[in-house]
Each structure stands twice: as C-alpha cells, then as structure tokens.
Amino acid sequence: MRRLIRATTHLACALLGLGAAALSEAQAQGSGSATMDAARARGQLLCGMAGNVPGFSLPDSQGVMRGLDADTCRAVTAAVLGDAAKVKLVPTTTQNRFTALQSGEVDMLSRSTTWTLGREGNLGLMFAWVNYYDGTGFLVKKSAGVKAAKEMDGATICVQPGTSTELAVADFFRLNNIKFTPILIQDLSEIQGAFLSGRCDAYSTDASALATFRFSQGPKAADLILLPDIISKEPLGVMVRKGDDKWFDVVRWTFGAMITAEEKGIDSKNVDTFLTSKDPEIRRLLGLEGDLGKALGLDPKFAYNVIKQVGNLAEVWDRNITPMGVPRGINNLWTKGGLQYAPPMR
Amino acid sequence: MSDTAIDPRMSGRAAPKRPLRLSWSDPRFRAIVWQLVILGIVGVIAWYLAYNTHKNLEVRRIATGFGFLDRVAGLPIGEAPIYYNPAESTYGRALLVGVLNTLKVSVVGIVLATILGTLIGIGRLSKNWLMAKLTAFYVETIRDLPLLLQLLFWYTILQGLPPPKTATDIGGVAFLSNRGLKLPMLEWETAHTAALTAFAAGLVGTWWWNRRARLAQEATGERPAVWPVACGLLLALPLGVWLVLGAPFHWEIPVLRGFNFQGGGNISPEYFALLLGLVTYTAGYIAEIVRSGIQAVHLGQWEAAGALGLKRGAILRHIVLPQALRVIIPPMTSQYLNLTKNSSLAVAIGYQELVSIANTTLNQTGQAIEGIAVIMAVYLTISLSISLFMNWYNAHIALVER
Numbered sequence: 001m002r003r004l005i006r007a008t009t010h011l012a013c014a015l016l017g018l019g020a021a022a023l024s025e026a027q028a029q030g031s032g033s034a035t036m037d038a039a040r041a042r043g044q045l046l047c048g049m050a051g052n053v054p055g056f057s058l059p060d061s062q063g064v065m066r067g068l069d070a071d072t073c074r075a076v077t078a079a080v081l082g083d084a085a086k087v088k089l090v091p092t093t094t095q096n097r098f099t100a101l102q103s104g105e106v107d108m109l110s111r112s113t114t115w116t117l118g119r120e121g122n123l124g125l126m127f128a129w130v131n132y133y134d135g136t137g138f139l140v141k142k143s144a145g146v147k148a149a150k151e152m153d154g155a156t157i158c159v160q161p162g163t164s165t166e167l168a169v170a171d172f173f174r175l176n177n178i179k180f181t182p183i184l185i186q187d188l189s190e191i192q193g194a195f196l197s198g199r200c201d202a203y204s205t206d207a208s209a210l211a212t213f214r215f216s217q218g219p220k221a222a223d224l225i226l227l228p229d230i231i232s233k234e235p236l237g238v239m240v241r242k243g244d245d246k247w248f249d250v251v252r253w254t255f256g257a258m259i260t261a262e263e264k265g266i267d268s269k270n271v272d273t274f275l276t277s278k279d280p281e282i283r284r285l286l287g288l289e290g291d292l293g294k295a296l297g298l299d300p301k302f303a304y305n306v307i308k309q310v311g312n313l314a315e316v317w318d319r320n321i322t323p324m325g326v327p328r329g330i331n332n333l334w335t336k337g338g339l340q341y342a343p344p345m346r
Numbered sequence: 347m348s349d350t351a352i353d354p355r356m357s358g359r360a361a362p363k364r365p366l367r368l369s370w371s372d373p374r375f376r377a378i379v380w381q382l383v384i385l386g387i388v389g390v391i392a393w394y395l396a397y398n399t400h401k402n403l404e405v406r407r408i409a410t411g412f413g414f415l416d417r418v419a420g421l422p423i424g425e426a427p428i429y430y431n432p433a434e435s436t437y438g439r440a441l442l443v444g445v446l447n448t449l450k451v452s453v454v455g456i457v458l459a460t461i462l463g464t465l466i467g468i469g470r471l472s473k474n475w476l477m478a479k480l481t482a483f484y485v486e487t488i489r490d491l492p493l494l495l496q497l498l499f500w501y502t503i504l505q506g507l508p509p510p511k512t513a514t515d516i517g518g519v520a521f522l523s524n525r526g527l528k529l530p531m532l533e534w535e536t537a538h539t540a541a542l543t544a545f546a547a548g549l550v551g552t553w554w555w556n557r558r559a560r561l562a563q564e565a566t567g568e569r570p571a572v573w574p575v576a577c578g579l580l581l582a583l584p585l586g587v588w589l590v591l592g593a594p595f596h597w598e599i600p601v602l603r604g605f606n607f608q609g610g611g612n613i614s615p616e617y618f619a620l621l622l623g624l625v626t627y628t629a630g631y632i633a634e635i636v637r638s639g640i641q642a643v644h645l646g647q648w649e650a651a652g653a654l655g656l657k658r659g660a661i662l663r664h665i666v667l668p669q670a671l672r673v674i675i676p677p678m679t680s681q682y683l684n685l686t687k688n689s690s691l692a693v694a695i696g697y698q699e700l701v702s703i704a705n706t707t708l709n710q711t712g713q714a715i716e717g718i719a720v721i722m723a724v725y726l727t728i729s730l731s732i733s734l735f736m737n738w739y740n741a742h743i744a745l746v747e748r
C-alpha cells in the first residue's frame with residue numbers, strides 16, 4: 001500500500017513537472033498577449049456585457065444573447081479563436097463592470113460604457129473603439145406635457161447609479177440653473193418600473209437605450225416621448241486592461257476589419273465570392289496575401305472569420321438596432337456622413 | 347465583596363513561580379511557541395495580502411489614495427439631511443450624507459422595531475386566542491420571507507400611490523403621493539432653539555431633583571414629589587422662554603408647483619419602504635427574543651407576585667420584564683446590528699444610504715479599495731458603538747450578586 005502511494009506521488013510530481021515545462025514552452029511561443037494566451041488556453045473568450053438592454057444585449061426567445069454589444073464580443077472571439085460560438089458572455093452591472101475587467105474576470109468589456117478621460121486615466125483601463133456614438137436623453141410620459149428638457153424644473157428623474165448619465169444630468173440641471181430630484185436604483189428593471197409607475201417624471205440614460213426601451217413597450221410606446229434634447233456626448237466603447245497592448249490591437253483591428261468590409265461591400269453572405277478578388281486591399285483583408293494576421297498574433301484569415309461568422313458593421317447594426325426603430329445617423333460610415341472610419345489595413 | 351471570596355489562609359501564599367525552561371516539556375514554553383507561530387502566520391498572510399494588492403494596483407496602473415475625498419463629487423443625491431450640492435460638495439461630504447442617511451434609518455428603525463417587537467412578543471403570550479394566533483402568524487410569515495423581497499414588495503406598493511397632481515390631501519396641510527408624504531414644517535427661529543435649550547436644561551434639572559428625592563427617601567423614608575418639579579422644568583420652562591421671545595409660530599405648508607410639491611418636509615417612498623421593511627422584519631425576530639425572555643422567568647415569580655395581589659400587567663412591568671431583560675439584551679444587540687447592516691439593501695430600492703453613495707463614488711473615481719474601506723470603517727464604528735452601549739446597559743441591569 002505504502003509503495004503504491006509513493007509511486008502515485010512520484011507520478012504526480014513528474015506530471016506536474018512536465019505540465020510546468022509544457023506551460024513555459026507555450027508561453028515562450030505565445031502571442032505576446034497574456035490575455036490572448038489565456039483565452040486560447042481556456043478555449044473561451046470572456047466578454048463582459050449587460051444582458052438586459054434591448055438592441056445591445058438581451059436574450060431572445062431561444063435564450064441566445066442578441067445585440068450590438070453581444071455581437072461585438074462574438075466578432076473579437078471569431079478573430080482570436082476562429083469560432084464566434086466560443087464566446088462566454090458574462091453579465092455585469094453598471095457598478096461592477098470596471099472591477100470585473102480590472103480583476104481579470106473578463107477579457108474585455110462591451111457594455112455600453114462611455115469613453116471618458118476620467119475612466120481612462122483613473123481605472124487602469126482603456127477604450128479600444130467606439131461601437132455606438134450616443135448621447136444622454138430623456139424619456140417622459142406624454143401626459144406630463146413636457147416638450148423640452150429645460151421645462152423640467154423640480155422634476156424627479158430616474159437614473160442608474162454609477163453611470164456617466166448620472167453626472168451628465170447633474171451638469172445639465174446645474175448649467176440651466178434648475179432643480180431636480182434623482183431616484184437612483186441599480187437594477188435596470190426596478191428603475192424602469194419606477195418610471196412607468198410614475199415615481200419619476202422622466203427616465204434618463206443613453207438615447208439609444210431609451211429608444212429601445214420605448215420600443216420594447218409595444219403598444220404602450222405611444223404614451224412615451226423621447227425629448228429632442230441630447231444633453232451630452234456618450235461614445236459607447238469597448239474596453240480592455242492597460243498593459244496588454246497586443247490585446248488592445250486585436251480588439252481595435254477587429255473593428256477595423258468590420259468597417260473595411262462594409263466599405264468594400266463584403267458581408268457574411270458574399271464573403272466567399274471575394275476570395276478570388278483581384279483588389280489588393282481585399283486580398284490583404286481576407287488574408288490571401290501579406291501577413292496582417294500574423295502581425296496581430298492572429299490567424300491570417302481572422303478578418304474572414306469575423307465577416308463570415310458575425311458580419312460587417314452594417315450587418316451588425318441592421319440585425320440589432322434597426323428593428324428598434326433607431327436610424328443609423330452618426331454611426332454610419334464616414335463616407336455616408338457618419339463617424340465610423342477605419343485606418344488603412346495594410 | 348470580592349475580598350471575602352478568598353480564603354484568608356491562602357492570602358499571601360501565591361503559587362510558587364517556576365522559571366521558564368527552554369524545553370519542549372515545559373507547557374508554558376510550548377504555549378508561547380505556538381502563539382508566536384500562529385501570530386507569525388497571521389502576520390505573513392496580512393503582509394502578503396497588502397503586498398499583493400499594492401503590486402497589482404501598480405501593475406494595472408490604478409491610482410490609489412484618499413485624495414478623491416476632496417474632489418467635487420458631481421453626483422446627485424435625492425435626500426440629504428445636511429446641505430449638499432453636487433456642483434460644489436466633495437466626495438467626502440457625499441459619503442457623510444450617506445452615513446447620516448444610514449443613521450437616520452437605523453436609529454428610527456431600532457426604536458420602532460423594539461416597540462413593535464416587544465408588543466408582538468407579549469401578544470404571543472396573551473391568553474386571548476385570536477391575539478396569540480395572529481401574532482404567531484405574523485412572526486412565522488415575516489421571518490420566512492427574504493428581506494429583499496419584502497423591501498421590493500413595500501416599495502412597489504408605495505409606487506401605487508397617486509401622482510402629485512391627484513395627491514391625497516390630509517387636512518390641507520399634508521399630502522400623500524408617489525413623491526412621498528409631504529408634511530408642513532415649522533419655520534425654525536432663534537426662539538425655538540432657545541426653547542430647546544431650556545428643555546435640555548430642564549432634563550438635567552429633573553434628573554438632579556430625582557436623585558435628590560431618592561437620597562431623601564433612602565435617608566428619611568419619605569419621598570419628595572418629583573412630578574411637579576418635572577412638569578415645571580420640562581414643560582413650563584421651555585414654554586415660558588418661547589413666550590418671552592415672542593412666541594413665533596409659522597408653518598411652511600407644501601404647495602404643488604410644477605412637477606412636485608415645494609416647501610415643507612418630506613418622507614420619501616424609498617425611505618419609508620426601507621424603514622417599514624426593516625422594522626416589520628426585525629420586529630419578527632425581536633418578538634421571539636422577548637417571548638423567550640419572558641418565558642425564561644420562572645413561573646414561581648408570576649405566582650408569588652400574584653399571591654401578593656398584583657395585577658397581571660403590574661406583574662409583567664415590575665417583576666417579570668426586569669428579570670427578562672437580562673435574557674433579552676444580549677440577543678437584542680445582534681438584532682440591532684443586523685438591522686443596521688441590512689439597511690444596505692436600500693441599494694435595491696433607491697434610498698441613498700452609505701453603501702449606495704459609496705458604490706457610486708468608487709464607480710466614478712475607480713477607487714474601489716478605498717471605497718470599500720470607508721464602508722467597512724463606518725459600519726464597524728456604528729456596530730461597535732451599538733455593542734458598547736448595549737454591553738454597558740447589560741452590565742447596568744445585570745443581577746447584582748452578593
């Protein structure tokens with residue numbers, strides 16, 4: 001018996017040693033990005049999102065997470081792991097999202113988070129790209145008879161705590177020298193319930209979320225009015241940790257690939273027909289020549305995988321945001337009067 | 347008292363001191379070694395945690411320190427007992443508002459829960475069948491449901507109140523709507539402060555007179571009347587001061603203007619839902635503590651008091667409750683601590699107490715560790731204060747053994 005135990009112990013030690021050796025070897029040949037290596041070793045990319053915002057991330061009737069933020073996670077997963085299905089979407093709240101990313105609980109954060117100097121300077125995090133150019137708006141009930149945000153002196157306003165909206169609303173009322181009472185509830189459905197029950201005169205958050213929330217009210221949507229005032233700039237971005245620049249590049253250039261694909265008219269359905277293209281830019285994008293993928297530590301066909309499995313930027317928009325009745329506006333390509341502009345992929 | 351407990355023959359004959367031997371067979375040496383080892387382990391763990399945190403914060407380039415407390419907060423707060431303006435107040439002040447809001451709900455909650463819990467606990471022992479069953483039902487139901495659920499339940503109910511425009515009018519001075527209960531407020535003037543000071547002085551005077559009366563009773567057996575003096579000091583004196591200063595008396599009555607009532611005081615639905623939830627929930631536990639305390643008093647005490655001709659109420663007040671208190675106080679302390687800590691569930695229903703404001707602060711500034719440290723320090727201070735007071739009170743009422 002004792003001999004058996006000793007043999008087992010030796011075996012375990014040997015295996016451990018082998019494992020450690022294998023691990024250090026893998027590290028030696030790694031991509032240069034600790035986050036990417038960890039995701040590959042895990043076979044899964046951990047991506048923080050909200051999970052309760054229509055149009056951005058909300059489970060459909062089959063339980064599949066749908067939305068702009070969820071598809072952003074999938075696109076990066078397709079680029080890194082070659083299979084968009086290998087994403088693990090981790091629900092985060094407005095209050096724990098940064099801690100989740102800082103502590104390594106998630107590899108990236110795609111959760112309608114506004115890009116601000118304070119966040120980038122203080123949190124040890126950085127924004128890789130903007131996936132939605134938004135602004136703070138107000139939703140009121142038609143019965144309140146309000147036409148503009150400045151008429152809301154003395155109003156009670158429902159806001160989620162820990163958001164940039166909270167500060168934008170305070171700034172707006174301070175600037176216009178009018179008063180308001182905030183109601184701050186963390187849970188999204190609770191705060192929406194408080195607004196619908198009349199506890200608040202207005203519900204304030206990003207205009208996109210207000211539009212999709214209004215849309216999700218179905219026939220009752222007509223009783224709610226989105227005020228025309230947009231009181232702040234809210235570029236909603238995708239965040240990564242500082243200190244892993246390779247990983248930052250991967251997330252940023254996944255967007256580059258999706259935007260370039262839209263510019264070139266390549267989408268998930270016709271991407272295969274472009275494999276015989278003569279256009280050098282398309283050939284570089286799809287990994288048919290050059291080594292753009294290798295420069296990022298990715299598969300040469302990473303952009304092909306993203307386009308094939310998730311689509312270009314327009315497809316992602318049309319699939320998630322268009323059904324909510326929100327026009328693309330400034331989120332269009334730069335060539336169509338929007339702000340989405342990718343540097344050249346060469 | 348304590349001197350007599352020692353056998354006089356033993357005095358001056360302490361156990362012989364043996365020198366400490368550096369040997370494993372010396373139990374005292376062994377004890378010291380083990381204590382040092384354990385202290386060392388704890389020290390190393392603490393050092394590792396601090397070092398690891400510091401290193402990781404540095405690697406992740408996260409700013410540290412409490413400097414953010416002096417920065418302008420900019421975060422809006424719904425109800426603040428002290429002056430607070432997001433445009434100029436600092437994070438430090440925002441957190442202070444949070445502490446005060448926590449105290450506001452905890453102190454009121456503890457008082458109300460104690461009263462309600464005691465009544466229900468006594469009710470459960472009532473000989474009236476309906477009373478006993480109803481209170482038993484209350485206790486069993488309220489204890490079995492999660493507090494968070496109860497808070498959401500009360501909050502949802504309060505949201506069903508009418509909007510301000512169709513608010514329930516209470517005598518033309520108070521208004522009940524889904525914005526809360528708007529109450530008329532006294533316009534505070536110097537005369538009121540003076541009257542309040544006079545009342546405080548009256549309290550001290552009454553306490554002094556009461557002490558004198560007790561000493562006189564112990565000396566002569568005759569107790570001088572206390573109540574005329576108490577009436578004079580506590581009622582007539584403040585009233586007189588107020589009258590002399592011109593008897594100002596103006597109510598500020600809330601008026602509906604625009605979206606909401608302006609002026610007057612307000613009890614918000616968030617505060618009320620939290621208070622209601624905490625009080626009813628904690629009262630369920632307190633009721634059981636009170637019941638167990640009363641039942642712990644020997645039946646013979648009831649019978650002996652009954653034999654003296656005391657009524658049931660008088661027995662309860664003078665004989666049973668004073669003895670029961672000794673059993674009741676220690677577990678009651680934990681209930682008070684629980685109520686205070688449970689007030690942090692307010693995050694769910696939007697009452698901005700300490701945790702809610704600290705959460706927002708640490709989110710806006712990114713100072714998670716500092717924010718949590720502030721929360722812990724405040725709760726520790728409040729809890730230790732409650733414990734200290736309750737321990738003092740417990741020692742005060744403890745049976746004096748002779």
